[in-house]
Amino acid sequence: MGEVTDKALQNLLKKREQLEAKIQKRMAVQNEKKRKEDTRRKIIAGGVCLKLMQDDEHLKNRILAKIKSTTKPQEFERLFSDFAGKEGES
Numbered sequence: 001m002g003e004v005t006d007k008a009l010q011n012l013l014k015k016r017e018q019l020e021a022k023i024q025k026r027m028a029v030q031n032e033k034k035r036k037e038d039t040r041r042k043i044i045a046g047g048v049c050l051k052l053m054q055d056d057e058h059l060k061n062r063i064l065a066k067i068k069s070t071t072k073p074q075e076f077e078r079l080f081s082d083f084a085g086k087e088g089e090s
């Protein structure tokens with residue numbers, strides 16, 4: 001922007017910059033809160049899913065097959081091999 005000589009205009013531009021910074025900060029805080037809530041929701045849902053899988057072999061096999069199809073083989077092996085056992089292999 002070119003040189004601004006009007007003092008009132010300079011003050012308004014400064015206030016706008018400050019408001020933009022506040023808006024960005026508030027949005028970042030909101031986004032962080034949403035991210036944390038989403039992570040917590042996934043942890044709770046995952047815990048419930050794991051409990052259901054312990055009680056229902058058919059459900060366990062279906063879920064493990066889906067997980068296996070959406071993860072890298074090394075990641076599946078590392079994270080689910082002890083849980084999958086022979087029955088979880090698809």
